[in-house]
Amino acid sequence: MSIEFLKSKPTALSVALASATALTLSSTSASAVPAGGYADLVDSLLPAVVYIEVEAKVTPASAEDNMPEGELFEQFKKRFGDKMPNSKEFPRNGSGSGFIISDEGLIVTNNHVINDALNVTVTFADGTTTDAVVVGSDPLTDIALLQVETDEPLSTVEFGSSEELRVGEEVIAMGSPFGLSGTVTSGIVSATSRNINAGPFDDYIQTDASINRGNSGGPLFNADGDVVGVNTAIFSPGGGSVGIGFAVPSDLVQEIVADLQDDGKIDRGWLGVQIKPMTEEAANVLGYEEGTGVVIESVIDDSPAKAAGLKAGDVVLSFDGTDVKELRDLTKAVAQNDPDTNAEISVLRKGENITLSVTLANRAGQDA
Numbered sequence: 001m002s003i004e005f006l007k008s009k010p011t012a013l014s015v016a017l018a019s020a021t022a023l024t025l026s027s028t029s030a031s032a033v034p035a036g037g038y039a040d041l042v043d044s045l046l047p048a049v050v051y052i053e054v055e056a057k058v059t060p061a062s063a064e065d066n067m068p069e070g071e072l073f074e075q076f077k078k079r080f081g082d083k084m085p086n087s088k089e090f091p092r093n094g095s096g097s098g099f100i101i102s103d104e105g106l107i108v109t110n111n112h113v114i115n116d117a118l119n120v121t122v123t124f125a126d127g128t129t130t131d132a133v134v135v136g137s138d139p140l141t142d143i144a145l146l147q148v149e150t151d152e153p154l155s156t157v158e159f160g161s162s163e164e165l166r167v168g169e170e171v172i173a174m175g176s177p178f179g180l181s182g183t184v185t186s187g188i189v190s191a192t193s194r195n196i197n198a199g200p201f202d203d204y205i206q207t208d209a210s211i212n213r214g215n216s217g218g219p220l221f222n223a224d225g226d227v228v229g230v231n232t233a234i235f236s237p238g239g240g241s242v243g244i245g246f247a248v249p250s251d252l253v254q255e256i257v258a259d260l261q262d263d264g265k266i267d268r269g270w271l272g273v274q275i276k277p278m279t280e281e282a283a284n285v286l287g288y289e290e291g292t293g294v295v296i297e298s299v300i301d302d303s304p305a306k307a308a309g310l311k312a313g314d315v316v317l318s319f320d321g322t323d324v325k326e327l328r329d330l331t332k333a334v335a336q337n338d339p340d341t342n343a344e345i346s347v348l349r350k351g352e353n354i355t356l357s358v359t360l361a362n363r364a365g366q367d368a
Contacts (some may be wrong), residue, residue, distance in 0.1 A: 003196055003246075005112050005142075005216065005233045038172060041225050042184050047155035049174045049219065050107060051123040051181035052132070052146075053095040056116045091118060097175035097218040098122070098146070099227065101257070103153035107146040108257055109217035110232055111137040114144050122148050125155075125182065136264030138256050140335075141201050141248060142232055144217075145260040157219060160226025162205060162249035165189050173209040173231055173245070175218025185210040187243075196246060198233065200331035204246040205229045211245035220247040229253075269337035269360035271345075272303020273310060275327055286315070286348065293317045293348065294327055308345070308358035315348040334360065 098107045107122065114120060120132040130148050137144035169189045177183050187209030194204040207220065211231050220229035229247025236242060259266050274297045283292065293315040299305045316324050319333040320343040337343060339362035346355050 003198060003233050003235060005110075005198075038184075038186065038223075041221075041223075042172070042174075045157055045172075045174065045219075045221065045225055046182055046184075047125045048100045048157040049125065049182065050098045050100060051095065051176045051179075052098050052107075052109065052113070052217075053093065053121045053123070054114060054117050055091045055093055055119040056114075057118055058092045058116075095176065095179050096214050096216055097181065099174070099219040100154050100156050101159075103150075103156055105148040105150045105154060106135070106257075106261065107132065107148065108230065108253065109144050109146060110230065111139050111142045111144045113217050114146070115139075120146060122146070123181065136260035136266075138260065138266045140199055140266075141252060141256050142199070143230065143248060143253055143256045143260075145257055145264075157221075157225070157227050159250045159254050160222050160224065160228045162192075162228045162251045165192055165205065165222070165228055165249075167191060170223045171207050171209055171228065172221040172223075173207070173211055173215060173218060174221070175211075175215035175231060177210075177212035177214040179214060183215075190244070192249075194246060195328065196233065196235075200328055201252070201335070202328060203249055203252060204232070205249055207245050207247060208243040209245060210241045210243070212241045213239075215245075226250075227253075265364050267339055268335040268363040269339055269341055269343075270304065270363035271330075271334045271358065271360060272300040272305040274298045274300070275316070275330060277327060278315060282315075286351070292325055294324055294330055296347075304358050304361050308356045310345070310347065310356065310358075311349065313349070314354075316345060317348060317353070318346040320344060335363065339363075 096113055098109045100107050114134055114137060117134060121129055122132045123129045132146040132148045135145040135147050167189050171187060171189055173185045175183060187207050189205060190208050191206040194206045195202040196204060211234050215231045218231045219227045220231055222228045228250045230253055231245060231247045233246045234241060235244035256266065275294045276297045278293050278295055296310060296312055296314045296316060298312050299310050316330055318324055319330055320337065322333040324330045337360055339360055341360045343358055343360065344355055345358055
């Protein structure tokens with residue numbers, strides 16, 4: 001599967017950014033397309049959708065890394081010595097889209113759009129531009145929050161409930177594919193709760209609304225004009241839209257935005273284990289069905305898992321009362337708890353069911 005995360009390359013025109021919106025929920029029952037199309041609805045929403053340009057740093061490989069090994073390379077080093085050219089950071093430009101969630105200038109986008117940003121510029125629907133600062137970002141859900149200064153209240157959009165979305169429901173995507181700001185496409189919800197193996201919190205909405213590079217971070221609306229997702233990735237064998245796009249569900253986005261708005265970072269429970277799926281062979285030996293439990297591959301030193309007595313080879317069956325059937329089940333169950341939370345974890349060890357007590361640490365700043 002070829003998954004594109006819609007981030008522009010150094011020479012590309014667009015990298016899309018998105019925004020979130022007020023936390024008011026509304027009905028998301030499937031609606032028929034109005035007789036006159038979505039023109040009136042689009043007119044009301046477009047002022048809250050913005051075009052974003054990003055200048056970010058890129059560090060290329062050093063000249064030495066690119067030299068072929070062998071006698072020729074050794075002669076080159078002897079001749080030039082310390083004068084070997086060094087790698088340098090240089091800026092690359094990208095652009096995209098976003099949407100405004102508060103009249104005081106909060107905008108949500110994808111983390112992969114603003115990652116390593118040196119400067120972020122927002123262009124509004126009326127053509128005015130302003131600089132933005134990154135309030136915070138979350139690589140695990142690929143959501144980021146921006147702030148712009150404004151003298152006048154800005155147009156905003158509101159969140160709807162992604163939990164209530166139904167397959168077949170009409171949706172509208174807005175953004176700046178290939179730098180074409182204010183682009184609107186429509187389609188339906190093709191599937192919900194998609195796992196595309198992009199990260200531990202995969203729970204994507206799949207849509208056939210046309211999404212391309214530059215839509216990343218843009219809003220996905222339901223027929224009532226509520227944001228139900230943030231466009232993030234596409235299945236793209238050739239680099240363009242083939243009618244399979246993915247959006248982060250709004251219910252998750254709202255949680256991340258609220259946490260980022262508080263202090264610019266996400267505080268999650270951290271266990272400290274590397275895990276892998278239960279293989280069919282191992283499940284048969286243990287007398288379990290495939291897809292039951294995940295195997296601890298390693299335990300990180302000085303982690304809550306180490307302190308609790310978890311060991312490599314343990315099969316995790318449940319955490320804090322939540323059954324664990326696949327990798328993301330354990331990751332989500334742990335992350336839904338705050339740091340310093342006490343929880344019970346049930347594991348199978350050498351044929352024996354064991355329940356251990358663990359006190360979670362803070363995932364912020366951890367690599368695993």
